[in-house]
Amino acid sequence: MLEKIVQSLDITSLLIVAIFFLFLEYRPPWWYRSQNECNKGVRLIPGPFSLPVFGTSWIFYSGRYTFNRLHEFYEDMHKKYGAIMKEECWCNVPVVNLFEKRDIVKVLKSGGKYPLRPPVEAIAHYRRSRPDRYASIGLVNEQGESWHFLRTTLTPVLTSPKTISSFLPEVKEIADDWCNLLKQLRDVDDKISNLEYMADRLGLEITCALVLGRRMGFLLPGGETEIAKNFAEAVRQHFLATRDTYFGLPFWKLFATPAYKRLIKNEETIYELALELIQSANESTKESAVFQSVLKADIDEKEKIAAIIDFISAGIHTMKNSFLFLLHLVGQDRQIQRNIIDDSKKVYVKACLTESFRLYPTANALGRILDEEMELSGYRLQPGTVVVCHSGIACKDERNFKEPHKFRPERWLDDEKVQTTSNSTFLFAPFGAGRRICPGKRFIEQILPTILDHTVNHFEIVIENPLQLQFEFLLAPKGSISMIFKDRISE
Numbered sequence: 001m002l003e004k005i006v007q008s009l010d011i012t013s014l015l016i017v018a019i020f021f022l023f024l025e026y027r028p029p030w031w032y033r034s035q036n037e038c039n040k041g042v043r044l045i046p047g048p049f050s051l052p053v054f055g056t057s058w059i060f061y062s063g064r065y066t067f068n069r070l071h072e073f074y075e076d077m078h079k080k081y082g083a084i085m086k087e088e089c090w091c092n093v094p095v096v097n098l099f100e101k102r103d104i105v106k107v108l109k110s111g112g113k114y115p116l117r118p119p120v121e122a123i124a125h126y127r128r129s130r131p132d133r134y135a136s137i138g139l140v141n142e143q144g145e146s147w148h149f150l151r152t153t154l155t156p157v158l159t160s161p162k163t164i165s166s167f168l169p170e171v172k173e174i175a176d177d178w179c180n181l182l183k184q185l186r187d188v189d190d191k192i193s194n195l196e197y198m199a200d201r202l203g204l205e206i207t208c209a210l211v212l213g214r215r216m217g218f219l220l221p222g223g224e225t226e227i228a229k230n231f232a233e234a235v236r237q238h239f240l241a242t243r244d245t246y247f248g249l250p251f252w253k254l255f256a257t258p259a260y261k262r263l264i265k266n267e268e269t270i271y272e273l274a275l276e277l278i279q280s281a282n283e284s285t286k287e288s289a290v291f292q293s294v295l296k297a298d299i300d301e302k303e304k305i306a307a308i309i310d311f312i313s314a315g316i317h318t319m320k321n322s323f324l325f326l327l328h329l330v331g332q333d334r335q336i337q338r339n340i341i342d343d344s345k346k347v348y349v350k351a352c353l354t355e356s357f358r359l360y361p362t363a364n365a366l367g368r369i370l371d372e373e374m375e376l377s378g379y380r381l382q383p384g385t386v387v388v389c390h391s392g393i394a395c396k397d398e399r400n401f402k403e404p405h406k407f408r409p410e411r412w413l414d415d416e417k418v419q420t421t422s423n424s425t426f427l428f429a430p431f432g433a434g435r436r437i438c439p440g441k442r443f444i445e446q447i448l449p450t451i452l453d454h455t456v457n458h459f460e461i462v463i464e465n466p467l468q469l470q471f472e473f474l475l476a477p478k479g480s481i482s483m484i485f486k487d488r489i490s491e
């Protein structure tokens with residue numbers, strides 16, 4: 001009901017706007033226009049019609065686009081406006097969207113010592129209101145020196161090649177458990193329906209094994225415990241609520257909107273479940289390099305718990321989506337599966353993952369706040385401007401990759417490799433780029449090819465339906481995924 005009132009932008013909304021005007025000292029851009037010529041560049045950038053105060057957010061309340069289809073909105077905007085497009089958020093704050101290689105590379109290469117990524121304000125707001133649980137707003141959302149301190153304190157062990165190589169024997173065990181689970185849960189036609197639930201269990205098992213140093217048994221028969229189900233679902237709901245508070249009108253700053261309530265509910269569920277996992281961790285946890293490095297860090301105790309929770313949450317859903325995309329792409333071509341099996345050096349399987357990230361990056365765009373003046377597509381932008389690098393769209397532009405819509409792992413191999421890689425540095429950024437790059441990157445690049453290799457060696461994968469996408473703050477497969485896993489008879 002409340003949502004309907006807000007959506008219809010009726011008298012309640014106008015009253016709220018008036019309160020903003022009065023109490024938050026907001027003045028719309030035209031107020032300053034005569035006095036301030038310095039951010040002229042951004043005002044000239046083309047983009048959809050913008051209303052005073054509401055900016056371009058009206059588009060998402062007009063029925064044409066929903067947040068689920070936000071990826072399609074940006075594709076359409078790129079077609080309509082070309083290299084650069086401006087939208088305006090609440091209070092007409094501009095957000096500049098970049099689709100051209102040269103602009104994306106320029107932004108991601110810059111950023112200085114403390115690159116600024118626009119924080120998820122609703123999470124920051126909630127965490128600040130819970131000093132009993134959080135000492136900061138966390139590595140993902142902190143900025144400047146506080147971010148740098150957390151990053152240099154918490155992530156070196158996670159990103160170290162030693163941690164990753166010592167984890168490899170465990171990856172093989174996890175891959176075995178995964179294949180056994182597929183065998184057990186297939187129906188008489190070798191089909192697995194709801195593969196997404198199994199991918200959730202896989203994501204959770206892998207992330208907990210890395211971060212907590214403990215095999216949780218989520219992939220064992222009967223391992224679909226309440227904690228696994230609830231954790232994975234809470235993380236998914238948390239991403240959805242993050243999306244709705246991030247892209248929707250920020251009424252949550254005034255009162256707890258339904259989206260904000262969902263965000264808090266799931267943030268609390270994740271916190272409690274993660275605490276349960278941490279506390280129930282057995283002796284083996286003490287040997288986990290990542291867990292130990294966080295426990296020994298010279299930071300507030302609350303910060304340690306929050307870091308472990310953030311690592312687990314950042315890993316599960318991204319990994320699940322990425323693995324489902326990878327299975328789908330490999331499953332649609334028998335020859336690709338043969339190539340994976342035949343390649344004893346295991347470079348082909350890695351190229352499959354890279355190519356899958358190019359076509360379906362779950363993090364399809366990267367936000368930054370400029371910390372220096374920059375000219376992008378001929379417009380001069382001031383420090384402080386929010387820009388979004390649509391690497392996912394640019395990686396499907398035929399000027400950047402030949403036959404861009406084709407799944408062709410070969411482009412990352414042999415003779416083509418040098419050209420593809422040099423052509424795509426900073427453009428192809430499924431884990432981000434620069435100093436804020438994902439600390440889980442190396443780990444994922446090791447683990448997912450191993451699990452795929454195991455799967456393809458055990459089964460011939462056949463996909464059932466075309467892949468549909470949905471924007472859940474991350475790009476995710478839409479609806480239920482079913483695939484066929486036939487036993488592979490040695491030929």
Ligand code: HEM
Pocket residue numbers: 117139140141151158207211310311312314315316318319322362363366367429430431432433434435436437438439440441443444
């Ligand atoms: C397929 C899996 C994953 C993908 C695609 C992914 C992608 C990303 C991306 C795009 C960013 C933003 C980087 C930027 O702004 O430049 C990021 C940040 C982050 N990721 Fe991942 N990630 C994955 C898995 C993981 C895992 C397994 C962990 C932890 C164990 C993790 C922890 C983090 C953290 C803590 C940040 C914030 C880093 C910072 O701001 O300094 N991610 N990730």
